Every structure is written in C-alpha cells, then in structure tokens.
Amino acid sequence: MSDSASTPLPKLLIVEDDPGLQAQLKWAYEDFEVIVAGDRASAIAALRSEEPAVVTLDLGLPPDPDGTSEGFAILDEIMALKPDTKVVVASGHGARQSAQTAIAKGAYDFYQKPVDIESLGMIVRRALHLHKIESENRALAERSDEGNKVLGGLITAAPEMVRVARTIERVANTSVSVMLLGASGTGKELLAKGLHDASDRSKGNFVAINCAAIPENLLESELFGHEKGAFTGAVKTTEGKIELADGGTLFLDEVGDIPLPLQVKLLRFLQERTIERIGGRRSIAVDTRIVCATHQDLEAMIGDGRFREDLFYRLAEIVIKIPSLAERPGDAALLAKAFLARFAREMNPSVKGFAPDALAAIDGWGWPGNVRELENRVKRAVIMADAKLIAAEDLDLAPSDEGEAPLNLKSAREHADRKVIRHALARSEGNISSTARMLGISRPTLYDLLKQYAIHA
Ligand SMILES: Nc1ncnc2c1ncn2[C@@H]1O[C@H](COP(=O)(O)OP(=O)(O)OP(=O)(O)O)[C@@H](O)[C@H]1O
Ligand SMILES: [Mg+2]
Structure with a gap:
C-alpha cells in the first residue's frame, strides 16, 4: 500500500x-x-x-x-x-x-x-x-463536549458552516444586531446562544422569545412587561423579556411574526433603548444585544407592507444566512454519529454505531427538517434499538422507499401519504397536534391515516 x-x-x-x-x-x-x-x-x-x-x-x-x-x-x-x-x-x-x-x-x-x-x-x-x-x-463525543464552550456545541465540517461560525465569533463582541436566516431546524437558536456565550455579555442572561408561539394579544406584555392592574388578569407587576435581557442578549425568534403595531413599539425601543411596561409611566433603560431569526422572506414581507423596513434595518445590521443541512456536504453523517454517541451514552449504551447501510441512507436523504429532523430520527432509533448497530430501517430511511414503481394510482397515493406523514412526524418529534397542523389536516384525520397505514407515532 x-x-x-x-x-x-x-x-x-x-x-x-x-x-x-x-x-x-x-x-x-x-x-x-x-x-x-x-x-x-x-x-x-x-x-x-x-x-x-x-x-x-x-x-x-x-x-x-x-x-x-x-x-x-x-x-x-x-x-x-x-x-x-x-x-x-x-x-x-x-x-x-x-x-x-x-x-x-x-x-x-x-x-x-x-x-x-x-x-x-x-x-x-x-x-x-x-x-x-x-x-x-x-x-466525537469528547469533541462535542469541548465544543460546548465554543458556539454552543456546533458540529460541522462543512466550509459553508465554518464560515458562519467564524462570522459569529467575529461579531460576538460588538454590539451590532444580528439576523439569522435559515430554514426550520438549521440551528438558529443554537447559533444565537453560541453568539451570546462568545460575547462579553455572556455573564448576563440569554433570553429567547418565540414570537410565533405567543398569541398576538399576549406578545406585547411578554416583551415589554406590565404593571399590576394594567389589564384584567394583571395581578402583579411583571418584567418583560426585554427587561430580563438587560446586560445580556435578547433572542427574537420568528421575528417575522411580530404584528405591525408591535413592530412600531419594538422599533422605538431599538432607537431609544428604553421601555415602558404596559400600564406603567416610568421609562426604564435597558442595555441588551439583539439577535433575531426567521425562516420567512422578510424582504417580500416588506414589499407587501407586512414588515417595517426601518425595523428591518435596525435588526439586520449583520445578516447571516445559515445553509440547510443538504447544503453542508458530509455534515449529516458527522452529526448523526455525534448524536448517536450522545444519545447512546444517555439512554442506551449498548448501541455502538451505525451499520454501513444507515450511513449511506443518511448521506442520501434530503433532510427537509434539517438538523432537528436528524436529531429526532437518531434519538428515536437509539431508544428503540435492540442491536448494537443502527440500520437504515431503524432510522425509517429504508432505501426501498424511493425508486419503487407503484402498481397503480391508489398505491402511489398511499406511498406518498406515508412518506409525508413520516416526515411530518419526525419534524414534530412525534407530536400529533403539530404533525396534523403541519400537514393541514385535523387530528382525527391524522389518527385515521396512522391507523390505516399502521404508522406508529
Ligand atoms: N451544527 C449543529 N451541531 C450540533 N447540534 C446542532 C447543530 N445544528 C442544530 N443542532 C441541534 O439541532 C436542534 C435544532 O436546532 P435549533 O433549535 O437551533 O434550530 P432552529 O433553526 O432554531 O430550528 P426551528 O426553526 O425548528 O426553531 C437543536 O437540538 C440543536 O442543538
Ligand atoms: Mg428555533
């Protein structure tokens, strides 16, 4: 040789x-x-x-x-x-x-x-x-333990992603606002936390708020806080997320989901760096670093008036695009091994690795749900495994799933249904309500389909 x-x-x-x-x-x-x-x-x-x-x-x-x-x-x-x-x-x-x-x-x-x-x-x-x-x-497990100190345990070998990490490290110690753009599960929150940890504000709080997950009428109070008696149900004075992030970092996740009236209020905060709690008269100075993320196309939203341009420029002093997992060659297998090592150690130490067919399937998969989907599939496989090596089938990535020519329209439809349902389940970590929402069907309909196709959520 x-x-x-x-x-x-x-x-x-x-x-x-x-x-x-x-x-x-x-x-x-x-x-x-x-x-x-x-x-x-x-x-x-x-x-x-x-x-x-x-x-x-x-x-x-x-x-x-x-x-x-x-x-x-x-x-x-x-x-x-x-x-x-x-x-x-x-x-x-x-x-x-x-x-x-x-x-x-x-x-x-x-x-x-x-x-x-x-x-x-x-x-x-x-x-x-x-x-x-x-x-x-x-x-890998050792390396990812060390990695927790740098950029929140980010695992990657792809140059595109290494560049992202470098940029974040470089801007960490400045006060510029950072906007992270990336599809679901690409690691936006992980990077936001990594940015905070790498900054000189790391001793302060990292406060994350998911603007899409909070009903519109509660979002204002979540962000700005309220005084006792400000509205029905305001039984005590409560600090908002912005105030809690004083001295630290405020992560506005899904910032594209902030309704227009609140966008105005947020802009005012970014200009003046002071807030007033709802029902309060005192203005409170808050020193916080803003990091935001969204999977939406904000420029299109600006185009049709759903997002304020002036707010966009305040939030997006630096814009960082996070590549999808499919755009990071080799990373799927690398991440899969790291997740396997971690989950095996925590939950099922008899699992030792992947069978070769599993690694091939991992490389060949499109990963629409990105790292989150990968993490969920590996976690599920490790928990369920009763052999030492995880096979493609355990990850629900059996190769026969693709290329098979269906017999007729009915079986083609079934085939497509199964695939989409399994994807949605993986992306929502097996949660029935969010799977149904993702698929645009009702929960009972989803239950019927799961039963009909003998899919176990
Ligand atoms: N490069 C990476 N290395 C290690 N773990 C990662 C990496 N990217 C993502 N993860 C893990 O994958 C999961 C999803 O990442 P994260 O929550 O940061 O993504 P997101 O972009 O905020 O997703 P969503 O849009 O679904 O909120 C987390 O458990 C995170 O720790
Ligand atoms: Mg997130």
Missing part, C-alpha cells in the same frame, strides 16, 4: 500456543500489523505496549492447554485493562458452553476450531470495523 507509511496498519494480537498455527495465522493478515503471543504474560505485555484493536484468543493455553481457565483469565484481564478491545475467542469442538461464557465476559465473537483462515479473517475484519466506529464515536 502506498500510504502505509502515513497511516499505520491496525494491530491484531494473536494469542495461540501452537507454533504451527502461529506461523500460519501470522501471514494471513497482510492488512494488519500482527503480534503473536504464546502465553498469558506475553499476551498482557503486548496488550499494554501495542494496544491492539483486535485480539484472537485461544482458550487452551499452558499451563492448562486442555481446559479454558488460562484463556478466560486472559480475557478477564483484557476486559479490565482495555474494555474497548475486540476479542475473538477460539472454542474447540463442541465447546458451545465456553463460547457463551466468553461472550458473557465481553468477548466480541467466537470461532470454531479447526481454524478456517478465511472465515476467521472475516470475523476479525468485522471486529476491526466496529472498533473503528466506536473509537470514532468516542472521539
């Missing part, structure tokens, strides 16, 4: 006391650096010095060549010293029992003697593959 000097070969430790077999096995793995040990002491010494990814272990070793005690003692020691090592155990004729014991002790797999070099080779290579996935996941 031409690059063998730069990429070291993976290490395989063969623990075998029969010199004939030792020699035979040693030459069977040209894609590994093979280390051979004939007894416990040299096996453990090699484990410590070489840290092999995979070990093949003969159970019958001196001083107990016809039993299993020495082999199991080595297995125990390996599992105690380096539990991520993949150990493939050799079991003699009819030694089912010892194979089971080995697996229970943490061995990766076993093979039946006499040795068939080719099938043993397959087991060893599969073990190496798994070892690689696991150590990659561990590295």
